[in-house]
Amino acid sequence: MTQNQYADLPNSYQIHKLTVTPNITLAPMAGVTDSIFRRIVLQIGGCGLVSSEMTNAASISPKAMKRHNLLDYSPEERPIVMQISGNDPDLVANAARIVEQLEPDAIDINCGCPSPKVTGGGHGSALLRDLPKMEQLLKAVLHAVEIPVTLKFRAGWDEDTLNYIETAKMAEQTGVAALALHPRTREQRYSGSANWGRIAETSAAVSIPVIGSGDVKDAHDALARLRESGAAGVMIGRGAMTNPWIFQQIEQLRRGEPVFEPAPADKYEFLLHYLMICETEMNERLALNKLKQLMGRFLVALPGCAALRESVHRSTTIEEAREHLAHFFEPYVEMTTVV
Numbered sequence: 460m461t462q463n464q465y466a467d468l469p470n471s472y473q474i475h476k477l478t479v480t481p482n483i484t485l486a487p488m489a490g491v492t493d494s495i496f497r498r499i500v501l502q503i504g505g506c507g508l509v510s511s512e513m514t515n516a517a518s519i520s521p522k523a524m525k526r527h528n529l530l531d532y533s534p535e536e537r538p539i540v541m542q543i544s545g546n547d548p549d550l551v552a553n554a555a556r557i558v559e560q561l562e563p564d565a566i567d568i569n570c571g572c573p574s575p576k577v578t579g580g581g582h583g584s585a586l587l588r589d590l591p592k593m594e595q596l597l598k599a600v601l602h603a604v605e606i607p608v609t610l611k612f613r614a615g616w617d618e619d620t621l622n623y624i625e626t627a628k629m630a631e632q633t634g635v636a637a638l639a640l641h642p643r644t645r646e647q648r649y650s651g652s653a654n655w656g657r658i659a660e661t662s663a664a665v666s667i668p669v670i671g672s673g674d675v676k677d678a679h680d681a682l683a684r685l686r687e688s689g690a691a692g693v694m695i696g697r698g699a700m701t702n703p704w705i706f707q708q709i710e711q712l713r714r715g716e717p718v719f720e721p722a723p724a725d726k727y728e729f730l731l732h733y734l735m736i737c738e739t740e741m742n743e744r745l746a747l748n749k750l751k752q753l754m755g756r757f758l759v760a761l762p763g764c765a766a767l768r769e770s771v772h773r774s775t776t777i778e779e780a781r782e783h784l785a786h787f788f789e790p791y792v793e794m795t796t797v798v
C-alpha cells in the first residue's frame with residue numbers, strides 16, 4: 460500500500476440535497492454534544508456534520524424550549540441535525556414541525572437509546588420491539604415536515620431479536636433519507652464491541668446512505684471501518700471526547716499528510732478554551748460539571764493524569780480546577796516556551 464492508501468475512499472454522502480462532506484460526523488451524545496462542544500470540534504476541522512443532543516418530543520414546545528437549551532445552535536454549526544425521541548406518532552410529528560422552524564438541515568429520530576428511563580416510556584431502542592409503531596411514527600414525521608428525516612438505531616433489542624435489516628428496509632420504504640446504525644443491541648448497552656459486519660450488511664441491503672457508529676477510536680480505525688463496511692460515512696462519539704482532533708487527523712490521514720499529534724500544551728490550551736467558553740455561556744456549577752465530564756474521557760496520557768482527573772473532579776470552583784490544570788501542565792508549557 461502507498462502512504463496515501465485511503466485516497467480512493469468516498470468523502471461525501473447525500474441526505475437528499477444536503478451534501479455531507481467530509482463523511483465523518485460527530486455522533487449525538489446527550490449531555491456532551493451541546494453547542495459549545497460542537498463549535499469547538501468544528502473549529503478544529505474535519506467534521507462534516509454535527510447533531511444536537513437527543514430531545515424528548517414532549518419537551519419540544521415554545522414554552523418548554525425556554526427552560527432547556529437542547530436545541531440552541533449558532534450559524535457556524537451547519538450542517539446540523541436535530542434529534543428527537545418519542546413514542547406517540549402525533550406528538551413526535553408535532554415536535555418535528557416545531558423543530559423544523561428552527562431550520563436545522565435534517566431531523567433525526569432516535570431509536571437507539573438504551574437507557575431504561577428512555578425505553579421505559581417506549582422511546583429510543585424500545586421502538587425496535589415494535590416496528591409497526593416505529594413505521595407509524597416515521598410516517599407521521601415525514602408527513603409533518605419538508606426537511607429530510609433520518610433514523611439512528613441499534614441492531615435489535617437483544618441477540619435473539621436482531622432486526623437491523625428489517626428496520627433499515629422499512630425506514631427506506633417510508634422515505635427516511637439516511638440511516639445511522641450503532642450495531643450493538645439494546646441489551647448490550649455499551650458492553651462488548653460494535654459489530655461492523657452488521658453495518659456492512661445494512662449498507663448492502665438498502666440504497667440510502669448508511670452511517671456506521673461504534674468504537675472508532677482513532678483515524679486509522681475510522682478509515683479502515685469505512686473501507687471494510689462500505690458504509691457511506693462514519694460517526695464518532697466517545698472517540699471525539701477522548702480526542703477532539705480525531706476529525707482533523709482522519710482528514711490528514713486520508714490525504715496522506717502528516718497527522719497532527721497534539722502536544723501536552725495543545726491539550727492544556729484546549730481544556731482552557733473549553734472552560735472559558737463554558738464559563739461565558741453558563742453558570743459556574745454547570746461549567747465546572749462540563750469540564751469534569753469532558754475530563755472523564757479526554758486523553759491526557761501523561762504521568763500523573765489519573766491524579767489530575769481526580770483533583771479536577773473534587774474541585775468545587777472553576778478557579779480551583781484551573782489551578783490544578785495549571786500546576787499539572789506547567790512543566791509541559793514551559794518546555795514548549797523554551798523550544
Ligand SMILES: Cc1cc2nc3c(=O)[nH]c(=O)nc-3n(C[C@H](O)[C@H](O)[C@H](O)COP(=O)(O)O)c2cc1C
Nearest residue numbers: 486487488489512513611641672673674695696697
Ligand atoms: C454519553 C453518551 C451519550 C449518548 N447520547 C446519545 C444521544 O443523545 N442520541 C443518540 O442517538 N445516541 C447517543 N449516544 C450513542 C452515540 O451516538 C454512539 O452511537 C455510541 O456511543 C457508539 O459510538 P462511539 O463508540 O463512537 O461512542 C450516546 C453515547 C454516549 C457515550
